[in-house]
Amino acid sequence: MLDHIGIDVSDLKTSRAFYAAALAPLGYRVIQELTAEQTGANPIVMFGIDAPEFVIAEDKAPGLGNHIAFRAETRAAVDAFHAAALKAGGRDNGGPGLRPDYGPTYYAAFVFDPDGFNIEAVCHAPE
Known part of the structure; x- marks a missing residue:
């Protein structure tokens, strides 16, 4: 049913480091990162085991992430x-x-x- 879930974060660098460390014991890793130019809005970091399942986006357009x-x-x-x-x-x-x-x-x-x-x-x- 669900493909992935995304949340807004206030500081992408800090949140990336936090989630990379916190999710590593569960087998999650950074799968892909996209710049604001690539997404058309917010830079994002995608975490997952084999494919992106959890996405964080820097909150520059509220609600987008x-x-x-x-x-x-x-x-x-x-x-x-x-x-x-x-x-x-x-x-x-x-x-x-x-x-x-x-x-x-x-x-x-x-x-x-x-x-x-x-x-x-x-x-x-x-x-």
Whole structure:
């Protein structure tokens, strides 16, 4: 059901060091880091065991880093999620499409829910 969860942090460098140390005994490590230029907003650090599962984002755009990503089995499901969320009152935060900075098959869509939280649906399938 869940693909990953992200939270805003006030100091990315300090939080990166904290989570790297605290999560290491659980088998988590830094999987990927992206700059503000790559994300279009906040620099982020992704932690996981084999793939990103927990993301921290420096809080320069409140609410952007606080998000939940739901796993979708197909790209069509991502498209349907986006359309349904907008129809239900969500606000667009990035229409369906490939996000190559996140991975070569990372197909996702983003919406803000009624409280302003960034909700994502993501499909990792090649097509």
